[in-house]
Amino acid sequence: MDTEAQHTERDRSSAPETTESGPEEGSRSARVSGRPEASAFWARISWRRAGLLGCVCAVFLLLLSHFVVQPFLIPSTSMEPTLAVGDRVLVNKLAYRFGSEPRRGDVVVFDGSGSFVRQAPEESPVAGLLHGAAAGLGLAEPDETDFVKRVVGVGGDRVVCCDEGGRVEVNGVPVDERYVYVGDAPSRVPFDIVVPQGTLWVMGDHRSKSRDSRDHLGDPGGGMVPLDMVIGRADWIGWPAGRWSSLEPTAAFDGVPAPGGAHG
Known part of the structure; x- marks a missing residue:
């Protein structure tokens, strides 16, 4: 071997x-x-x-929020019951970009500089940039000049409060505002105004807790919001998860005629 x-x-x-x-x-x-x-x-x-x-990812979200859809943190009770404190609504910035204009009943976010706020508060550029980025992502309260309200009157409308039944009238037609906070009157402040062209008359749904066009009747501009100051339309509630929903259009203004008399 x-x-x-x-x-x-x-x-x-x-x-x-x-x-x-x-x-x-x-x-x-x-x-x-x-x-x-x-x-x-x-x-x-x-x-x-x-x-x-x-x-x-952060840059992408900031660009998206700047041009398309922006989260907006609801900081107050002025839009209850439609919107609650802490809701993050998604604001459609394309809603009025291509010739469309706000309609009666739309819930809009707008910059109140010059109408609801006479002068923006001063802050350092760095703090403003950081806060703007956080607010743009829905992580911080919006700027003190940003507001969310419901459109009640558009250019040419005559808006009156109140009729014999205590309701708001638009162009002579009483509006059944079922979205108003239960127990609130449509308005405790009487008014009779004609909305100038290119502007909006806006009010909160929680009328007793909302500082809106009624509170600025005596200011320059009469509480009207210029169309070019509208940021977008609030179309969805994106957070918290239990409140995920779209903001459905209201039928409250369906019977209101256009300022010229024809139904819009």
Whole structure:
């Protein structure tokens, strides 16, 4: 029996494999990748990738909120029961971009500078930028100049409060405002106004808790909101999850004629 040949075969089978780069390269690579220095390096790379991805997502969301849909945090009770404190509504910024204008009954978000707010509060540029970014993502309360209200009158409308039944009239037709907070009167402040062209008359649904066009009757502009200050239409409640829903159009103004007399 050739024992020498058997020993030689066993030695060959147990010898480490060689590559073009030299023997045992695979085992060396495995040992290197297991070193603490290598693990720390790959961890740094992973964190950088995660940070870059986060920045890209944040920029995308900011661009989306600036041009298309913006989350808006409801800070007060002025629009109850339609909107509650803490709701995040999604404001459709394209609703009035292509020739369309706000209609009676729309819930709109607008910049009240010059109408509801005579002068914007001063703040540092950095603080303003950070707050604007957070508000644009729905993570902070909106600017003090931003408001959310319901459109009750559009350009040319005559809006009167109140008729013999205590209701708001638009162009001579009483409006059945079922969205108004239960127990509230349509208005405790009497008014009789004609809405100038290019502006809106707006009111909150919780009339006793809302500072709206009625409160600025004596101010320059008479409480009217210029169309070019409208940011968009509130179309959906996006948060909290239990209140996910769309804001359905109201039929309250369906019987109201256009200012010229024809039904709109």
